[in-house]
Amino acid sequence: MNYSDIHNKVRLWYKRYGRETLPWRQTDDPYVIYISEMMLQQTQVKTVLERFFFPFLERFPTLQSIKEASLDDLLHAWQGLGYYRRARYIYDCAQIAAPKLPTDPKELVKLPGIGKSTAHAIAAFSTHQPVAILDANVKRILYRFFAKQKATEKELWQMAEELLDREEPYIYNQAMMDIGAMVCLPKAPKCELCPLSSHCMGRENPLAYPQKKERKKRPIKQKKIAVVQCNNKLLMRKRQTELLGGLWEFPEVEELQLPVDKPCCTITHTYTHFKLEAELFYIKVDQCSGIKEGEWIDIASFSEIATSSLEKKIIKQLFQTDTN
Ligand code: SF4
Structure with a gap:
């Protein structure tokens, strides 16, 4: 299918409503983008923005500065963000890649703790490479857009690549994250405001996609x-x-x-x-x-x-x- 109509709508939507002023969108430095991606994996934008992003970068302005620091220092700077495995990955990554993070996704995924989606985000946001991202918000959009109740990781990547705007991968990927965070909401999607709605196959009953998983009780x-x-x-x-x-x-x-x-x-x-x-x-x-x-x-x-x-x-x- 040709999605050029959707791509145009997404580009216009991003110009009007996208969160372009987020500080990690004001840079093409792969290190800064990487740190923001790692922080945002389990922590909300507001929390990262208000409490962690700037102090962390002030303490560790480059990948080299992390390599030269101790793991203790890094863990201390990460305090409050939780999921400390992310901080240890950043530390291990700096030991291998400093002074400079690569921007080729194939090289990035070889580094500790950098999965395909993070690698693609760094590549798309630092050097505008035509690769798709697949975070939790984007997955929800894809399930609904293609009206899929279930999908394997491989199928989700296929859907992500099918819908990707290869001419404007930077805008498209940023917009998809914003649409997931602001429009295609988990419990109350605002389909009437969504730039994808004209082609969205799940629009009639968005809450049916993806199928809800049974919540396991925590042991x-x-x-x-x-x-x-x-x-x-x-x-x-x-x-x-x-x-x-x-x-x-x-x-x-x-x-x-x-x-x-x-x-x-x-x-x-x-x-x-x-x-x-x-x-x-x-x-x-x-x-x-x-x-x-x-x-x-x-x-x-x-x-x-x-x-x-x-x-x-x-x-x-x-x-x-x-x-x-
Ligand atoms: S039209 Fe509705 S269900 Fe489809 S992607 Fe947009 S917000 Fe989500």
């Missing part, structure tokens, strides 16, 4: 967390696991050779794939040197180390101190 995990205090210091250790790896956390009771009584309180924390119900054991010791596991962190400098929101919650609950 519950339990943990006994030791908050050990010696003078004005707390015992912490660096997390080594895939989830939140590299961040400082409180040890678990079983790891320490310390007598414990009853938990002082409980705390719950929700992660993407599970809910944590933890018992907190507050233990006060007189001799810091008697404990070999972990490191002692000054309570006053707690805000300077990279920790997850669970640790911040624990500190707030036990010491009424905000470490944000």
Whole structure:
């Protein structure tokens, strides 16, 4: 099918309504575009814009500056954005690609944490290459536009490439992201305002596409967390696991050779794939040197180390101190 009519409408729509002033659209620097793409993967535009984008780039203005920094520094700058795996990918990527990020999608996808859609976004937005992107918003548009209740990743890419405006890939891709965020909304699509509506096969019943997945209940995990205090210091250790790896956390009771009584309180924390119900054991010791596991962190400098929101919650609950 020929989509030139749709492409013209999308171009006009973007000129009129597109979010052209977003700071990552004011540059063709692949590094800046890459950082914005990584931040926006799991975090809303407003949050990235108001709290994270500018401070991060001030601290790390180039890929080389990330290569020269420590992972701790990077994780600290990423605090509050969550999904810390993204920060570790950026760090690993800088070790390989600095001083300059490539713009060829085939080279980009070889780097850690850069999938096809992110690679295409960097290529389309930095050098206007005719490649499609496929983020969550674009997927929803494609399901509806082609009236598909289900599709494999491969089929979604085929649809994305079929609809792509190869003459104006920059405008088209930015517009698709904006249409997904502003018009083809998950619960209340505004089809009457949509530049794709004349050819949209799902327009009559957009909420039927894609088919809703059954929501799985989050499993519950339990943990006994030791908050050990010696003078004005707390015992912490660096997390080594895939989830939140590299961040400082409180040890678990079983790891320490310390007598414990009853938990002082409980705390719950929700992660993407599970809910944590933890018992907190507050233990006060007189001799810091008697404990070999972990490191002692000054309570006053707690805000300077990279920790997850669970640790911040624990500190707030036990010491009424905000470490944000
Ligand atoms: S016409 Fe409606 S359903 Fe189709 S893409 Fe536009 S907003 Fe989505």
